[in-house]
Amino acid sequence: MYWEVAKRGFRRYSTYRAATVAGVVTNSVFAFIRAYILIAIFRQRAHIGGFDVRDALTYTFVSQGFLMPMAMFGWYDIEQRVRTGDIVSDLYRPVDFQGYWFALDGGRALYQAMARGVPPVLVGAVFFSLRAPPVAALPVFAVSCVLGLAVSFALRFLTNLLSFWIIDVRGPAQVLVMVELFLGGVVLPIALFPRTLEVLARALPFASIAQLPLEVYLGKHPGVDALTTLAVQAAWAAALLLAGRAVLGAVMRKLAVQGG
Amino acid sequence: MTQELIQLRDVTKTFTVARKAGRVRRRFEQVHAVDHISFTVAQGTMVGYIGPNGAGKSTTIKMLTGILVPTSGQVRVAGLEPSRNRVELARRIGVVFGQRTQLWWDLPLRDSFDLLRSIYRVPGARHARNMAAFTELLDLAPFLDVPVRQLSLGQRMRGELTAALLHDPDIVYLDEPTIGLDVVSKAQVRDFLTGINRERGTTVLLTTHDLSDIERLCRRILIIDLGHVIYDGDLPTIRRRFGDERTLVVDLEEAGPPIDVPGAVVDRVEGSRQWLRFHGHQLSASELVARVAERVRLVDLAVEETDIEDVVRRIYLTGRS
Numbered sequence: 001m002y003w004e005v006a007k008r009g010f011r012r013y014s015t016y017r018a019a020t021v022a023g024v025v026t027n028s029v030f031a032f033i034r035a036y037i038l039i040a041i042f043r044q045r046a047h048i049g050g051f052d053v054r055d056a057l058t059y060t061f062v063s064q065g066f067l068m069p070m071a072m073f074g075w076y077d078i079e080q081r082v083r084t085g086d087i088v089s090d091l092y093r094p095v096d097f098q099g100y101w102f103a104l105d106g107g108r109a110l111y112q113a114m115a116r117g118v119p120p121v122l123v124g125a126v127f128f129s130l131r132a133p134p135v136a137a138l139p140v141f142a143v144s145c146v147l148g149l150a151v152s153f154a155l156r157f158l159t160n161l162l163s164f165w166i167i168d169v170r171g172p173a174q175v176l177v178m179v180e181l182f183l184g185g186v187v188l189p190i191a192l193f194p195r196t197l198e199v200l201a202r203a204l205p206f207a208s209i210a211q212l213p214l215e216v217y218l219g220k221h222p223g224v225d226a227l228t229t230l231a232v233q234a235a236w237a238a239a240l241l242l243a244g245r246a247v248l249g250a251v252m253r254k255l256a257v258q259g260g
Numbered sequence: 261m262t263q264e265l266i267q268l269r270d271v272t273k274t275f276t277v278a279r280k281a282g283r284v285r286r287r288f289e290q291v292h293a294v295d296h297i298s299f300t301v302a303q304g305t306m307v308g309y310i311g312p313n314g315a316g317k318s319t320t321i322k323m324l325t326g327i328l329v330p331t332s333g334q335v336r337v338a339g340l341e342p343s344r345n346r347v348e349l350a351r352r353i354g355v356v357f358g359q360r361t362q363l364w365w366d367l368p369l370r371d372s373f374d375l376l377r378s379i380y381r382v383p384g385a386r387h388a389r390n391m392a393a394f395t396e397l398l399d400l401a402p403f404l405d406v407p408v409r410q411l412s413l414g415q416r417m418r419g420e421l422t423a424a425l426l427h428d429p430d431i432v433y434l435d436e437p438t439i440g441l442d443v444v445s446k447a448q449v450r451d452f453l454t455g456i457n458r459e460r461g462t463t464v465l466l467t468t469h470d471l472s473d474i475e476r477l478c479r480r481i482l483i484i485d486l487g488h489v490i491y492d493g494d495l496p497t498i499r500r501r502f503g504d505e506r507t508l509v510v511d512l513e514e515a516g517p518p519i520d521v522p523g524a525v526v527d528r529v530e531g532s533r534q535w536l537r538f539h540g541h542q543l544s545a546s547e548l549v550a551r552v553a554e555r556v557r558l559v560d561l562a563v564e565e566t567d568i569e570d571v572v573r574r575i576y577l578t579g580r581s
Contacts, residue, residue: 004378012366015407089362091327094350095379256329256343 001095002103009107014115023068024119031064031120035128049191049198055218058131059189061124062217065117066210069109069145070152072186074177077101078160079169091255098157098244105153113145134219140226144213147233151208154240155180161244164251185211205236265431265463266301266324271333272487273319293319295487296333303430306457306464308474311484312576317467320484321433324465325353338430351380354424358436361416362423363408369419370404373426380427387426394422397452414445421449425456431463432456438470450476471569485576502571502578504540508548509533511560521551532559 014020035057042053051059067073078101081087090097124130133141159176163169181187184206190198201207212229215221221229273294281287294316301307311317322328323335326342326349335342340349355362363372377387395401398418403411411419417437424432434453438446454477456462466478474481475495483491491498508524511533518526524538538548545563552558 001378001381004375008364008367008371008375011371012364015366084360086360086362088327088357089355089360091346092325092350092353092355092362093379094347255327 005103006107009104068116069113079163082163150237208233267336308478308481354429354432358439
């Protein structure tokens with residue numbers, strides 16, 4: 001059943017082809033801007049935080065590919081349905097609400113990974129010499145991406161649920177977007193942060209969304225280290241999904257007592 | 261064999277509402293959206309559930325589906341307590357909100373139905389049979405592959421009805437299913453509902469402001485206002501009790517003052533036309549015409565029955581006083 005739901009999530013986004021093409025162009029253009037800034041930085045120093053210029057360029061193009069699959073610019077699907085009241089029909093369904101939305105989001109992410117994730121990397125590979133991921137790291141990378149999506153979804157689910165209490169969740173959601181982009185290592189790889197900031201960023205769940213999968217892609221977590229990385233991501237995913245479940249319970253109690 | 265599918269016993273739902281009292285202070289007030297309501301609905305019946313805006317209709321429906329928990333009293337639907345068995349009950353009910361959609365906006369209509377089939381775990385053969393039947397009854401074929409956002413309101417509503425009934429629910433709740441529809445679409449929706457009720461024995465609870473829906477579809481009608489049931493019975497009885505007032509419209513040879521005739525009251529005068537209201541069981545129309553003809557010279561006349569809207573308006577008014 002969740003598979004069927006995920007398929008519709010995929011189809012839903014694949015309807016809009018022109019938007020996809022425009023998005024790919026935008027993501028790639030921004031990747032170039034980021035790439036040249038990093039090239040300028042690496043002219044001054046050959047190695048920063050264990051990254052060389054090739055790592056940094058690869059990181060840039062792949063992380064541009066992460067933006068849409070991980071919905072890092074904000075996601076309001078549940079919030080919109082709460083605002084219009086259509087959410088009631090989701091509650092009338094004999095399905096698990098969180099599972100249903102996760103499946104839908106999984107379909108969306110898969111489509112965007114293919115349509116918006118891969119092209120910027122290919123574009124980057126044409127113009128720069130990017131690093132190819134070690135073959136051994138590929139399965140770990142795949143799992144890491146799925147766990148990253150789980151963390152990303154769990155955070156978005158939580159902010160969207162706020163709409164049951166406050167009319168406009170765009171404020172909190174925008175904060176999430178900014179924090180994710182910065183502490184998640186999209187603006188600049190966390191590895192290039194000053195030491196204390198890096199420690200802080202790694203202690204938070206945002207690194208699990210893009211930074212950790214990207215490091216796996218670059219082969220920075222070989223061997224046992226890979227499993228530790230996945231374990232960190234899995235722990236955040238589980239904790240945040242459970243938190244979402246608890247908040248959902250509160251939503252249902254509030255609805256049941258106070259009405260919608 | 262009839263079975264009580266829906267039972268409400270002494271059900272009350274109270275909301276706490278914040279009212280402004282002073283600059284910052286807020287006073288909290290208890291509002292009884294539904295106030296000690298009791299009724300039952302037998303399996304296979306079509307019931308019109310009506311009342312003015314804010315009467316407590318939606319609150320009742322939400323309690324019947326388990327979204328709201330009653331403050332006190334007992335609700336049973338198909339033997340289940342809705343708020344505790346919401347998911348289990350969801351398989352056995354269908355819901356249509358005329359002003360909302362349960363279809364997937366960006367996808368072709370057909371995809372929504374496929375998705376619902378997996379959500380409700382309807383066996384393939386049964387789904388195919390239902391789809392074939394509904395496609396024919398509601399003439400869905402021309403727009404099955406059109407994304408929902410491009411459908412006309414009438415087409416969308418036919419899609420909504422299909423979506424609510426594909427999993428063969430025992431009960432459907434319809435909230436304003438004909439709102440905004442043209443005459444042809446309305447008739448189609450009504451015929452469809454009658455057919456579903458007759459052939460599948462689906463119990464229908466219909467909420468509407470369009471009383472012609474009720475008149476066509478429901479033998480029983482429940483009227484609530486201010487959280488109370490103020491009428492529960494069939495339509496003919498309502499007419500007898502509240503609607504036996506009739507109106508005689510007369511066109512006179514020349515305009516004159518209101519006609520003074522025993523047993524009738526002039527409601528309106530417009531040039532040479534006058535409207536006389538009278539009680540059907542106290543005075544027959546022919547007797548009244550005879551009396552009027554004795555006093556003035558008539559050119560034309562017509563007798564108007566009070567329509568159901570007026571009847572209901574009168575019930576709302578008496579219910580409140």
